[in-house]
Amino acid sequence: MTTLRNRLTGPAALAALAGMVAAAVVLAVAELLGAFFTPRAAPLVALGSTFIDFTPPWLKDFAIATFGTNDKAALFAGMGLTIAVLACILGVVAYRKWALGVLGVLFMGAVIVACVVTRAGVGPADAIPAVLGTLAGLVVLRRLLVRLWGLKKWPEAPADTASDGGTGQGAPGASRRGFFAAAGITAVAAGIAATGGRLLGAARSNIAQARDALQLPAPAVPAPAVPAGVQSPVPGVTPWLTPSNEFYRIDTALSVPEINVDDWELRVHGLVEQEVTLTFQDLLDAQLVESHVTLTCVSNPVGGNLAGNAKWLGLPLREVLARARPKDGADMVLSTSIDGFSASTPLEVLQDDRDAMLAIGMNGEPLPLEHGYPVRMVVPGLYGFVSATKWVVDLEVTRFADNKAYWTNRGWSERGPIKTMARVEVPKSFAKVPAGKVAVGGTAWAQTRGITKVEIQIDNGDWVETTLSTEASTVTWRQWSYEWEAAPGPHYIKVRATDGTGEVQTDQRADPVPDGASGWQSVMVTVE
Incomplete structure (x- = not known):
């Protein structure tokens, strides 16, 4: 028992704890300051999004098959564990060789900054929270390690950093209790800062309130009345109409994009006779159609539940493309989300009578934020990875031979007709x-x-x-x-x-x- 206690309170263990506290400060400060920047600049979001971008198809499929719609929570949990382990290692390294530890922390900070600034829609200034968070973490790590170096019963502390002037005899009053108190107070402060950052970010954002206040226009072409008898009489069978809050969500966005409808625009360009730009007001003023459509995720296993049926309201994409007039030879539309995701959809599918649409409504209400508010694509008959782009802001009329979409570049097919x-x-x-x-x-x-x-x-x-x-x-x-x-x-x-x-x-x-x-x-x- 004494040996175990000594190990848990020995220099290496406490240095590891110092590293974890410092990492918490990095994330907390970045979270707090990030409230004044784009949500995609948050370190965990940027790191997770970058990880998703480089995830091989087999690992993505495993994650969805194992965790389903909880895949993002599992990713955050795995990232938290990884960060904790790395922080412990850096704490021990910094205790034994401060200069080497500083280099390690700065390297990790550089990785975070690189992940932040390479996200779609993120500018160089959005790296400020990560930079200042890294510097704050270094300060905290140094102050905690000074307390460890000052404990006189650990003569192996570097002579040039011991607080007693290099004698190795320790500073007066240095103790484990003082170290734990400092670490505990710092950790609590970090938790308060992180919570404050989230609350401040939520307070500064009025997108959810704007969405709730939005009044959708009546459709020019209402959905046909749902006939009697669509629901199976067997108790326990899923509802024929999926409630919006129960509709499956599979996408690459760790932080749900928050888009002001007054700022939203859709650019239609590429192999077209006429470039077209649509605003949200243009959609509200258009002749909208309503349709019940079942969507299915390509990652849905046999017998899986990654499918849902909803009533969608939107502008048919064939009308949008008719304004742009695609040129001969074009065979694909590359749709891009504000967060950088892209999907390749066959051009002819968007021009036929299946009512592929730019949807603004779901089940009689504006789109939920996590399902693409303010505008997403809904295309019957195709898996979502080639059609159902959420938070869509760009449509490029092009050719399959010339452009590749997000998942096509990762080994998935170009076209995704839904299988029976x-x-x-x-x-x-x-x-x-x-x-x-x-x-x-x-x-x-x-x-x-x-x-x-x-x-x-x-x-x-x-x-x-x-x-x-x-x-x-x-x-x-x-x-x-x-x-x-x-x-x-x-x-x-x-x-x-x-x-x-x-x-x-x-x-x-x-x-x-x-x-x-x-x-x-x-x-x-x-x-x-």
């Missing part, structure tokens, strides 16, 4: 159900083609057709139900769908990379 998919939602996998009549239900989708049949297979039996709920349109998902006479024992339920072209969902398993998962979902249940 069906999933079992009730009963859940590994559920225990009573023998007798068991309600089975779920959802299927094949946007722009529609669903004409869903079948299930119990164990290795025959494929049996289920009862389809009413179809609202070919661009929305369709639910299904089945009453199963279940016998005791373990059983497997498989599901497959047939789309409107007559093509049966493939049983060939494929990972999400590079163009979406495929295969039949199989659910194991125990009948008691």
Whole structure:
């Protein structure tokens, strides 16, 4: 016990603690000062965004498959752990060799600054919080280490830095208690500063309030009335219309962009006869259309929940492109978000009658901030990584041969038509159900083609057709139900769908990379 206590309160352990406190000061000061700059200049946001940019497809797929919509929280947790470990190492290095420790801290500060200034929409001045935070961290680290060097029972303290003038005998009054008090007070101050920075940033931002106060115009073309019977009668099946606060969110933005509608503009350029610039007021004054559309993430695994159905309000992109008049040879539109994300969408998809749109409304309200406020793209029939650009500010009419989008540069496909998919939602996998009549239900989708049949297979039996709920349109998902006479024992339920072209969902398993998962979902249940 004594040995363990000595290790935990020995010079190396306390130097590591000093490093962690100093790192907390770096982040806290940067957070506080960052309230007066763009949110994307926050060190953790910049570091995380840079990490995402260099994430290989297999790691991104693993993160989404493992953590789902909590992938960003997992990233922040992993970053926090990594920063803590590096801070401990730098603390020990600085204790033993101050000059080397200073170089290490300055190097880490330079990495943070580089991550900040290379973000889209960030200027050199936005590096000020990170620079001042790094300097504050160095000051704190020095003051804490001076206390350690002054403890006379640690004669290995560098002679040129000991507070007793180099004798190694320690400073009067130096003690572990004094060190812990200084470290504790500094850590609490850092926590207060970080909290104050977040509160100040929130107080200075009125984007959420402006969004809540925004009145959307009535659509010139309202969405068709939702027919009766679209919802599966099986309790537990997901709602046909996904509430906005439950709609899945997968994107690369660690900090949700905050855009003033008075400042928002969309530039349409490239291989066009006429460049076009749209303001938000232009959209409000336009002939807007309303449509129920199901969106799906390319990272959705077989049977996954990264899909949602909502009512969208916006301006058809075919009308915007008609104003710009694309030139012969153009075959792609590269859409770019204010945070630098880009997507490659086939030009013909944005010009046909599927109502691909610049959306400003979701489920009868302005877009939620995290879903693209004030303007995003909604394109039926394509996975989001090639179509559903949030916070969109730029449309470049170009060619697939000339430009690559964010995920295309990382090994994903150029085009992402959504594959036919069906999933079992009730009963859940590994559920225990009573023998007798068991309600089975779920959802299927094949946007722009529609669903004409869903079948299930119990164990290795025959494929049996289920009862389809009413179809609202070919661009929305369709639910299904089945009453199963279940016998005791373990059983497997498989599901497959047939789309409107007559093509049966493939049983060939494929990972999400590079163009979406495929295969039949199989659910194991125990009948008691």
